[in-house]
Structure formats: structure tokens, C-alpha cells
Amino acid sequence: MPDTLTMVVSEGRLRDGRVADIGITGDRITAIGDPNTLRAASVIPAGGRLVTESFVNAHLHLDKVHTLDMVGDAALLAYTAGSMGAAMTGIELARAVKERYDRSWILPNVRRALQDAVRFGTLHILAFTDVDTTGRLEGFQAVVDAREEFKDVLDIRVVAFPQDGVVRDPGAAELCEQAMASGADVVGGIPWIEYSDADAARHIEWACALAARLQRPVAMLVDDASDPSLTTTAMLAEAMIEHGLQGRGIACHARAVGSYGEPAQRRLAGLALRAGLGFVSDPHTGPGRLPVDLFDRLGVAVALGQDDIEDAYYPFGRNNMIEVAFLAAHALGFLSKHDQERLLNFVTTGAARVLGVHDHTIAEGNVANLAIHECEDVPALLRNHVAPRWVVSRGRVAAETQERTSFIWDRGRSD
Numbered sequence: 001m002p003d004t005l006t007m008v009v010s011e012g013r014l015r016d017g018r019v020a021d022i023g024i025t026g027d028r029i030t031a032i033g034d035p036n037t038l039r040a041a042s043v044i045p046a047g048g049r050l051v052t053e054s055f056v057n058a059h060l061h062l063d064k065v066h067t068l069d070m071v072g073d074a075a076l077l078a079y080t081a082g083s084m085g086a087a088m089t090g091i092e093l094a095r096a097v098k099e100r101y102d103r104s105w106i107l108p109n110v111r112r113a114l115q116d117a118v119r120f121g122t123l124h125i126l127a128f129t130d131v132d133t134t135g136r137l138e139g140f141q142a143v144v145d146a147r148e149e150f151k152d153v154l155d156i157r158v159v160a161f162p163q164d165g166v167v168r169d170p171g172a173a174e175l176c177e178q179a180m181a182s183g184a185d186v187v188g189g190i191p192w193i194e195y196s197d198a199d200a201a202r203h204i205e206w207a208c209a210l211a212a213r214l215q216r217p218v219a220m221l222v223d224d225a226s227d228p229s230l231t232t233t234a235m236l237a238e239a240m241i242e243h244g245l246q247g248r249g250i251a252c253h254a255r256a257v258g259s260y261g262e263p264a265q266r267r268l269a270g271l272a273l274r275a276g277l278g279f280v281s282d283p284h285t286g287p288g289r290l291p292v293d294l295f296d297r298l299g300v301a302v303a304l305g306q307d308d309i310e311d312a313y314y315p316f317g318r319n320n321m322i323e324v325a326f327l328a329a330h331a332l333g334f335l336s337k338h339d340q341e342r343l344l345n346f347v348t349t350g351a352a353r354v355l356g357v358h359d360h361t362i363a364e365g366n367v368a369n370l371a372i373h374e375c376e377d378v379p380a381l382l383r384n385h386v387a388p389r390w391v392v393s394r395g396r397v398a399a400e401t402q403e404r405t406s407f408i409w410d411r412g413r414s415d
């Protein structure tokens, strides 16, 4: 144990039920000891509360947050109607907002969503930003500015995302390349939006070639409608292998995969494993969903994403990944205690695996990114889905939340 711990989380309950002191030096966990054995000037008195890793939001459209009132309900109703044609109509309607894109009004919305992230202990975010001929680089720039503002507490990975396609929207590819040269971390894509499989293949080829050249990962929205004829997920996995991008790709949504027969789902899972392609499912934001249970059982890396926060596609959301897991429990039928534990993995350790965040577990030597909750076990955590009592980012307390109810109604009787 190091002589000089800077912080101790005393009597924290780990997920296996064990109560322990967690010692931190600087930004790292440096000791895990018996309860009340570690000392430091700064102490978080967990007192038997559940301590988990901080949360990972593996898919968020960060430039669009809090824009629903600029669009109205038409786009939302179209996107959630269930058909591919309607989903595309929703995206067209949502595009109206981007004609008014300006970083000056986008940045305050992004800040609000990121403050929520800190409050709810969501310290890693894969942030998609629309980069196209309508929105230009305005949303991207606002998110890059916010990434800088929050860099001491949040890990934000910015995706240059051509929301309207690259064949359909000539000029978008060049803008994305400009964004990659101006600080974007990940090459984005949305091949299913193109008008033909040949165009989708061109879209994927462009993105994977660019990622390989820049040595960056790719993250794409694939097959985002319940239509079994959509197969861009497999195309992405094959292109990753061709371009030597194994382990550096993320497939978001993949709703069509849920409408494949099980043999086709298993083939795709095998291909994804070979490509090292991770998946992010957002079952609360639209109809159709990735077969999360099967993919997870087959060893494919799976995460849950918030996807949207009060935008044209989804009216709620607050960067609270326990809330996302709570919604997924219903949408996916993950209700047993065992499945609740799996859900928690999908927003912590498993989601970190999808993002390529290494060593995101509570263990000596790893970064001290922790959430200390008001409850003692995972079912209570999901049931309550409230902000953690304390959020520790890189060894420092980043947020503290206290919720308290005073019962007044029967005071006359009990006093």
C-alpha cells in the first residue's frame, strides 16, 4: 500500500457483496483493503453503500441535445413509427434544425447535457456530431469546445458523423475529413441511409479507408430500421477486416438484426467477433432492436447508449445510464437478478470494452472513476435510477447529490 493515499472511499460495497476500503493516490486506485483500515485526508464515508465503476455512454447525438422544441413532434412521430420509410422521413424533418445550426446556441445545450453526465456519473461518452452540407461544422465545433471545457472530468470522444450520407450528400465526406483534421477522434458513418447497397458499400469503404489511414476507430449507425433486407452491419465488419481495423469498430442501433432469423444472427455475431466489432443498442429510442441477449451470450461486446436527449428522435433522456439500463430491462425483458447484473455491465465494464477504454474496473492500478450510490445492491440501483451520492472522476469528487424527503402528512399523529 502506498504511504500517501489522497482519498479513501471507506466501507464501500463492491458488486460481489464484499465491503472494502478503496484507496486512491492521485487519479489511480492504489489499494483495496478491509473496512476501516485505510487512511487519507479526504474520506468518502460510503458506509456500506454500493460502489460501481462510473458509467459509459457509448452512443449519444451530443450536438442535437435539447432541440426538440425547434422541430416539433412530426419528426419524432415519423422516426418512431416503425417503418424504414418513416424513419428516413423523420431524419429529413429533423434536418430543418440544422439549417439554423450555430455553435453559439448549441454550446449551452451541450453544456447542460454534460452537467447531467457528471451528475449521473457518466464519465465516458462517444459523442456523434452531424457533419454535413446542412449543419456544416457548427455542431461539431460546439462539441469540440465543450470537450475542452469538460476535459478535466469527462472523456468525450467526438465522432465526425455524416448524418445524411456521403453519396446522397456530396461534400459531406470532405467536411468529415476536415473535422478529422480539426480534432475529431472517430470516423462516423451511416451507410443504411444511402439509396442502394452499392452506395452503402461506397460509404463504408470511404469511412474505413479514412480510419485506416488516420489510425482512428470507426463508429457507424447501421441498419436503423426493422427491415431484414438491411445488411450494412455485415458489410461494415467485412470492411474492417479488409482495412486492418480489427477491434476498432462500433456498430450502433443495428435494429434490423433483430428481424433476422437466428441462423443469420449467429453468422453475423461470428463475423463481428472476427472483426472485433462492438455493438451499442438503444432499445428505448425506436422500434426493433439488436438481439442483445444472444450477442452477449456469444461473447460479442455489447453496450447500451442514451442515443438522444430531448431531440427530434426522443423526447426524454438526461445522460443517466442507470435510467437507460432500467428502460432496457423492460424493452429486452432483462428482469432477473442475473440479467440486471448484465445490464449494469452494458453501461460500465462492457460498454468500456466497446469503446476501447481499458482497465475500467475497480482494481488496483486502474483509474479511479467511481460512482457511490445510495443503495446497497443492483436491483435497488435500477429501481431507483437516481444520481449517485458521490461521483469520483480520476480520483477527485466531481459531483455530490443528496435527495431527501420529509414526510409532513402524518406529523400531527406521530408528534
Ligand SMILES: [Zn+2]
Binding pocket: 059, 061, 221, 252, 253, 307, 308
Ligand atoms: Zn443514434
